Amino acid sequence: MIRVAIVDDNTFLQKAILDKLSFFEDIEVKFRAFDGTELLEKLEKNHHLDLILMDIEMPKMNGIEATEAVKHKYPQLKIIMLTVFDNDENIFKSIKAGADGYFLKEVNPQELYNGIVETLNGGAAMTPSIALKTLKLLREPVSFDESVNREEITLTSREIEVLEQLSKGLKYNAIAENLFLSAGTIRKHVENIYTKLQVHNKLEAIQKAKSNKLI
Amino acid sequence: MIRVAIVDDNTFLQKAILDKLSFFEDIEVKFRAFDGTELLEKLEKNHHLDLILMDIEMPKMNGIEATEAVKHKYPQLKIIMLTVFDNDENIFKSIKAGADGYFLKEVNPQELYNGIVETLNGGAAMTPSIALKTLKLLREPVSFDESVNREEITLTSREIEVLEQLSKGLKYNAIAENLFLSAGTIRKHVENIYTKLQVHNKLEAIQKAKSNKLI
DNA sequence: TAAACCATACGACAAAATGCGTATTTATTT
DNA sequence: AAATAAATACGCATTTTGTCGTATGGTTTA
Numbered sequence: 001m002i003r004v005a006i007v008d009d010n011t012f013l014q015k016a017i018l019d020k021l022s023f024f025e026d027i028e029v030k031f032r033a034f035d036g037t038e039l040l041e042k043l044e045k046n047h048h049l050d051l052i053l054m055d056i057e058m059p060k061m062n063g064i065e066a067t068e069a070v071k072h073k074y075p076q077l078k079i080i081m082l083t084v085f086d087n088d089e090n091i092f093k094s095i096k097a098g099a100d101g102y103f104l105k106e107v108n109p110q111e112l113y114n115g116i117v118e119t120l121n122g123g124a125a126m127t128p129s130i131a132l133k134t135l136k137l138l139r140e141p142v143s144f145d146e147s148v149n150r151e152e153i154t155l156t157s158r159e160i161e162v163l164e165q166l167s168k169g170l171k172y173n174a175i176a177e178n179l180f181l182s183a184g185t186i187r188k189h190v191e192n193i194y195t196k197l198q199v200h201n202k203l204e205a206i207q208k209a210k211s212n213k214l215i
Numbered sequence: 216m217i218r219v220a221i222v223d224d225n226t227f228l229q230k231a232i233l234d235k236l237s238f239f240e241d242i243e244v245k246f247r248a249f250d251g252t253e254l255l256e257k258l259e260k261n262h263h264l265d266l267i268l269m270d271i272e273m274p275k276m277n278g279i280e281a282t283e284a285v286k287h288k289y290p291q292l293k294i295i296m297l298t299v300f301d302n303d304e305n306i307f308k309s310i311k312a313g314a315d316g317y318f319l320k321e322v323n324p325q326e327l328y329n330g331i332v333e334t335l336n337g338g339a340a341m342t343p344s345i346a347l348k349t350l351k352l353l354r355e356p357v358s359f360d361e362s363v364n365r366e367e368i369t370l371t372s373r374e375i376e377v378l379e380q381l382s383k384g385l386k387y388n389a390i391a392e393n394l395f396l397s398a399g400t401i402r403k404h405v406e407n408i409y410t411k412l413q414v415h416n417k418l419e420a421i422q423k424a425k426s427n428k429l430i
Numbered sequence: 431t432a433a434a435c436c437a438t439a440c441g442a443c444a445a446a447a448t449g450c451g452t453a454t455t456t457a458t459t460t
Numbered sequence: 461a462a463a464t465a466a467a468t469a470c471g472c473a474t475t476t477t478g479t480c481g482t483a484t485g486g487t488t489t490a
Contacts, residue, residue, distance in 0.1 A: 047393065074393050075383050076376065156466065161291065168290050169418040171446070178262065178289050185468050191449070192466095200448075201476090203384040203417060371436065386476070400438050406479070407436095415478070416446090 002026055002116065003048065007033045007066065008055040008082075013105060017053060017082065020109040027116070036061025040069060050120055051078040054099070056090055064093045071098035078119045082107075101125035153196055155214055162189045164215050167206045217241055217331065218263065222248045222281065223270040223297075228320060232268060232297065235324040242331070251276025255284060262289050265335055269314070271298040271305055279308045286313035293334045297322075316340035368411055370429055377404045379430050382421045 004027055008014045014032055021027050030049055033039040035058040043049070052070065056063035067079050080101035081094045094102055100119045103112060104127050115125030155163065165175045172190070176183040194200060197208045209215045219242055223229045229247055236242050245264060248254040250273040258264070267285065271278035282294050295316035296309045309317055315334045318327060319342050330340030370378065380390045387405070391398040409415060412423045424430045 048395070072383060073385075073389070075380050075385075076393060158467065165290050167418070168287060169414075169416055169422065170288075170290075173446090174288065178291060180263070181467090182469055184470055187447080188469075189467085190447085194448080199384075201384055201386075202447085203382070203421075206418075207384065373437065388476090396437085397439055399440055402477080402479095403439075404437080405477085409478080417477085 001028050002120065003028055003030050003050045004116070005029070005031050005033065005039070005042070005049055005052045007036070007039045007052060007058070007063065009034045009058045010055070013055070016105070020107075020112055023109050024113050027113070035059050036063065036066030036069065039066055040073075043070065043074065047074050047077065049077055051080065051116060053080050053082045056081060056083040056085065056094070064090070064097045067094060067097040067099050080115060080119060080125065082112075103127050153212055153214065155193060155196060155209070159189055159193050159196075160215060162186060163193055163205065163209055166190065166202055167209075167215060216243050217335065218243055218245050218265045219331070220244070220246050220248065220254070220257070220264055220267045222251070222254045222267060222273070222278065224249045224273045225270070228270070231320070235322075235327055238324050239328050242328070250274050251278065251281030251284065254281055258285065258289065262292065264292055266293040266295065266331055268295055268297045271296060271300065271309070279305070279312045282309060282312040282314050295330060295334060295340065297327075318342050368427055368429065370408060370411060370424070374404055374408050374411075375430060377401060378408055378420065378424055381405065381417055382424075382430060 004021065006014055006017050006029060008017070018029060021029060030046065031042050033042055037060045039052070039054075040061075054063045054067060058066075061069075063081060063083070067081070070077055070079060078100045079098065080103060081090075081099045082103050082105055083090065084105050086104055091102060101115055101124055103115060103125070107115075107127055111127070118125045161179065162175060165178060170178070172183045172186045175181075176186045179186070190202075190205075193205055193209075197205050199205045199208055206215070219236065221229055221232050221244060223232070233244060236244060245261065246257050248257055252275045254267070254269075255276075269278045269282060273281075276284075278296060278298070282296070285292055285294060293315045294313065295318060296305075296314045297318050297320055298305065299320050301319055306317060316330055316339055318330060318340070322330075322342060326342070333340045376394065377390060380393060385393070387398045387401045390396075391401045394401070405417075405420075408420055408424075412420050414420045414423055421430070
């Protein structure tokens, strides 16, 4: 059985998706949610899921933010975006957020089913019109991204130096020796870095710093 | 003052480099070593250095291995390769190992000095003939690399799954919940991963796995 | 059928990392 | 001159990691 969740604020469209899935006996819709917040709550209690069909336009937490949050906490869960809008920005942001596929809601049942199966087999799935847009986005990089997404975070040069050594896998003591400081100071720098980047461990700090081109 | 170390197994060539550097009063040669092993030993006691001039052909531990080791432990130290050979493989491997510059030993004093200063200012330095080779190497990727460097490491699918979640910054408990296992099992998997990859922490495991295209 | 490997699980100890508070000195900015 | 930011440093409590050993059932393979 393929365990699926549907996230959409529109009851009518939720029903439409349910109908499409009802043709296939090996798909079980474990639950539905009306926005990202509700999805995360329900996942807390039951993340015994394979895949999420996610709308984008939703109140409270939209599908892109939700995708980011889910992928961060449950990287093994597959997510297919299922939305009526196909503008470049949504597609781009969804991919960035970690979506595994992107369908328009007008997709027919069989294609949707195939897409789900392919995604679970480690592939990606999208309607042709979306695929074309994806290729174009790849050919001409940048655009909304970068400027929009990049937050205003500044690290001091010392902090960057520490972070760079951290990213090599060095321990606090080793970094302290390298920079002729006490280990306590390194720890304080790291602490300040975490606060600035709003993260709670090395890995996240390094990843966030890299995505913001700080290191 | 710019603090420099010279690593070369040939006393005669060591002297030649010393002579070239002697023209510049702001360069102080802190010590000399005859191979990578000796360099590492001396660095243990005194890594209050700015830059290392490194030969490639040396007994015990050659310049490429030494560069890798030094860069791993003391990422802030700059390293300029200084060798008589300019074959593609050496250049490529040196760059991979983290060298900040690459000069042939026939380089004249002023150019060497300029290269050192530029490197310390965050740039890179190399003789034009090397620069050309570098560009060519960039244009036609692969070659010796990949196949040579890549070791035979295989992780089980479960281990890869765990490693992927690790790379997202998840803690053992979170991964355990995601995969419906005990935290102890996750730790055992991680332990096995470390043994296979011959590393001792998350960061190194993730980096090694990525460079071997395991994740 | 053994042997080897894999996935699972627990316990124990040491080392490392994280979070929070506090404090001093120096430089920069208002 | 006062306020602010940066770099340095220590201490304490707690959590997380890393390393070791051991064990069991299942699967694959020689």
